[in-house]
Amino acid sequence: MSVGMAVPRATYASDPGCSRGRLFDEPPSKTRSAFRRDCDRVIHSTAFRRLKHKTQVFVYHEGDHYRTRLTHTLEVAQIARALARQLGLDEDLTEALALAHDLGHPPFGHAGERALDACLDGYGGFDHNAQTLRVVTLLEHRYPDFDGLNLTWEALEGIVKHNGPLTDPTGNAIGRYQRRGAPVGIADFNRVYDLELWSFASLEAQVAAIADDIAYDAHDIDDGLRAGLFAVDDLKTMPLTAGMIADIARRHPLLDDDRRGAELVRELISCLIMSVVSEAERQLAEARPQSVDEVRRYGRALIAFPSDAAEAEALIKTFLKQRMYRHPRVMRVMDEAETIVRDLFARYRDDSAALPAEWLPEDGESRELNVERARRIGNFIAGMTDRFAITEHRRLFDSTPELR
Known part of the structure; x- marks a missing residue:
């Protein structure tokens, strides 16, 4: 069956009618x-x-x-x-x-x-x-x-x-x-609530995980091109994207760089999706699971890239790490961002009154930094948006990085 056509529900798919339920019972919708x-x-x-x-x-x-x-x-x-x-x-x-x-x-x-992991190192x-x-x-x-x-x-x-x-x-x-x-x-x-941490998750969860990889690869290339951290032709260093760039040039010889980049990203997403579908169909045919529980107990993930696509995907991640994530411009901003998070944690740790009322220790709770209080501070910071963290830092400190 060609990619893009829906197929009937598989026997190994998760069935909402057979869900194990919710921690708190609710009537069905x-x-x-x-x-x-x-x-x-x-x-x-x-x-x-x-x-x-x-x-x-x-x-x-x-x-x-x-x-x-x-x-x-x-x-x-x-x-x-x-x-x-x-x-x-x-x-x-x-x-x-x-x-x-x-x-x-x-x-x-x-x-x-x-930064938050370092702040909470002694607390899990x-x-x-x-x-x-x-x-x-x-x-x-x-x-x-x-x-x-x-x-x-x-x-x-x-x-x-x-x-x-x-x-x-x-x-x-x-x-x-x-x-x-x-x-x-x-x-x-x-x-x-036992989630059976020893087993694999459903195929739906495995699909969500590999979709995350595909999205990262594609949109980080798109954002890196838009930011001017590298050019379309720089991606010719990798066989997969080099072939796509050459094919785009044959089909659209006068295309500008913005559209070349957009076409490359689309082709990359399609290519990786098709490779995952092909490999999943091969592995599922070999494993022949008859239920979602057999998927969980199979012993390895059944949603994966085939070996050639896995190698190509790893090269993309290496390229992005070198040319984007570790680019001096990005590193400088991220170093300053880590400083904001560390500063906020230290201030809330040393001065409970700096926290909003709903995040203050409850009556009778220790004001010393213990696991419960450290996690409370971590929960508060983790929930912040970028701009709220910057605003909060400006409220509590005399100088705040510009992150530009």
């Missing part, structure tokens, strides 16, 4: 599936709206045309739905996971995450997936009967495990979590 309801709750959340003023690579006031966390998230959702439709998966769960995947990111992108560190889980289970206050959004088990599982298992079957942390163990927020919640 009369008009929406359980997963569509999850998706709508994410869209209407406060944390989702704040993504429009959170950095992707360029701080919001550097220009109106660069991606923000929100526009990145919408692009991930579009790519994820395209993949889910082609593979016969549940599009609503896939979209919900794509839309939710960055809700826990702090201001200033990965720079803010690095900071992990944006764990923070997303906190947002959807604790920090959103929109419903009378529970904190958070009360998403389905399948949505929470996908938020936590879209990049793979966090532990082995005995509960020992694996991979990047071996040094610290499973992130505090995830480990604590898992004791209340």
